[in-house]
Amino acid sequence: MDPEQPDEEPGRLERRRRRLAGLHGEKLLAEVAAGETLRPRRDAAGLAAYLIALAVHGVTAALTIGAVWFVVTGWGGAGMVLGCFLGVLAWTLRPRFPGLPDDEPLLHRADAPALFALIDEVAAVVGTRGVDTVAVNTEINASVTTYGMRGRRLLTVGLPLWEILTPQERIALLGHELGHYSNGDTRHGLIIGNALRSLTTWRYFIDPTPNPNLVEAFVNLVFLLPRSLIQGLLMLLDRLTLRATQRAEYLADSMAARAGSIEAAAAIMNRFLVVSSATTMLQREANTQQVGRRGTTDREPWQGLWERLGAHMKSIPESEYERQRRVAALRGHSVDSTHPPTHLRHQCLLVGTPLPAAVTTDSDRESRIATELAEPRREVAKRVVKHGLGG
Template sequence: MTETIDAGRPAGPGRPACPDCGATLTGGGVHVAWCSGCGWNTDPGADAEEEPRGRIERVRRRLARRYGEQLFADLTAGGDDGATAPTGRGRSGRLAGCLALAVHGLTVALLAAGLAMILVGTGLVPVLGAIPVLLAVVLRPRFGSLRKAAADLPVLRRPDAPELFGLLDEVASTVGTTGVEAVVVDTAVNASVRTYGVRQRRVLTVGLGLWETLSPQERIALLGHEFGHYAHGDTRHGLVVATAFQSLDTWAYTLAPQESTSLLDDLMNLATALPRAAVDGVAGLLDHLTLRGSQRAEYLADEAAARAAGSEAAAALMDRLLCAGTLTGMLRREAVAARTRRGGDRSGDAAEGLWRRLAAQAAAVPATEYERLRRVGELRGHSVDSTHPPTHLRHRLLTARAAHEPRIALDAERAARVDAELGGARRTLARQLLNG
């Protein structure tokens, strides 16, 4: 767990003091110098924080913070971890399902109307019937594919990495669900499990920017969290609702106002104003119906992570997520340095040690910096994205509850075998990142 900061320690020779209260400043050097007593300079980048783009995304952020705080209060007051409770079967979940079906029903209605116009219409009617048919094709539910999900990224199957897939199966079984068909590896400071294809097969995407900075137990916590979404029935991960969000996003993109350069643009924007408002309204309502359940699913997924890896590892994972921006910056600096280095091509050498250097830099982040970032989270309502509760509340809930002992212990020998199976992907992605 994180260390307690001694806010009252007096400043000594060579130790900078807080200009507001006189206490010794915490941090400094490559980290922000701040006062843990009065909070001076805790969030020096507050003025530069960018507002989320788009009205809907701003509303999502506000709702995420509000629901996250409400659920935190409910979960801490009730003392019930809700470990086996589904998140998508309440009234809001059912209403969201009905609304999602209505969105898909509109697509079916467009297709039916267009085909009827083509088959039985006369004159220009069959030609005009092509318009609703094309709209229906554009708005159709998309089930995704592994090829598109992976793009040019390394993909591992069971024969390629039996130790890794054995670990994934064990974690999935521990939290109450099944494993994945494939593992895609990228450089992001993130990880996710999602489905693809009509049969909704699962694929795990592992971002080495996060994975390489985690201890073995923190990796178990990460996997436990991702599989936990499927163990608790997160509404937004369901096929009907997820594809409805995709269709609404497509509508919003199609109806987006054009830059006004002529009278025709103005007329088109005026003609699409009402349907655009309707799409925004439906998307907002679907968000409202699913967001609270999605927030609860995140807390339950964190609980699943704690049961699989232990509460200490799950809480440490939250700290790593607070540092996601810092870790992304580290990778960017490595890439820039490799591309501007003079005196011969050393990109191969740089690639060999990239992940080791990233892990070393992440390990050097002191406990006091994590404490500052949690306080920044309290001020800003930081979350991973608009569907997640504030990260500092997730950390606080994990540390406030009775501690879980790990059900899965990833020892050094097994962790090394898993790392060996990721070795090829690690080298490939390092070279891609550094060579541009």
């Protein structure tokens, strides 16, 4: 049933995160099965998480102020050195405002009006606004985020995933991703997300030296207390935000079902169960090109890649989907502890009230979107064949 084992043993924080994720996932499923409505919640745990995050950022601000003060006062040169050190430390801990990717094809409204019109229609259904930019890459995944200090919205779509979905499943995918903008997922917000990143950086700075000599052992001992404090804060923030993150995933699934139908949302989960097969097929295409075995002269090796991928996915028997569903139930949170297990998410969809798709498409719209994506499809196909996934 499950011949492959996880690559590595998770650490203490990850093991605790998985246990909590399992408990939260099962509890949320029970709530949905009992007829309760999933919705974002602002509770004491969320407030406590924000307060802790603000305290973490307060330390960074204090380091910045201290750096400026020491540099200005000087203290005969010693203050300059200490100020520069504190300044560098504060810089590594600063909040990040991500920018647009510079190595992926980007689409704006003028480039793809039909695609953005579909995104806007789905966004209205899930109760949010559309995005400002769409990025296309080689991943078998999709995500949303913000970029820049003004918080503009970016939707990233992996062409390999887009190509193996039906038009209605693509609508459900958009509903899921856009739903994250309105579902209370605080873990990836600027305040808590950056606080988690700062704490992780602190932990990296004071991690114990393995196989230490006498001096290094003393330093490890000195940092034992602050290291325990930082580890405790990380675990506490995990504990306070994990339930909201789990709820956000279930809510995003419900948004997918509302936009594209329950059947389409459930079909996406089935696709993710066999995503490793798509990865293997695409990597095989890249390997074949690199060893020079395609030997064709009438066309480029990347041509027809997406059609071959679609045919490969259609050839996967139902028995493999069933095996993967059982493996997902056995492994639980062994892949990604911030997401509920796939089998629980699938059950959560099935116990909900069946609703028709709020957004549909037709051949004319699909044709216009395909035309707008034609150049990114060619570029991403070339990258996959030349460099493999992630290239």
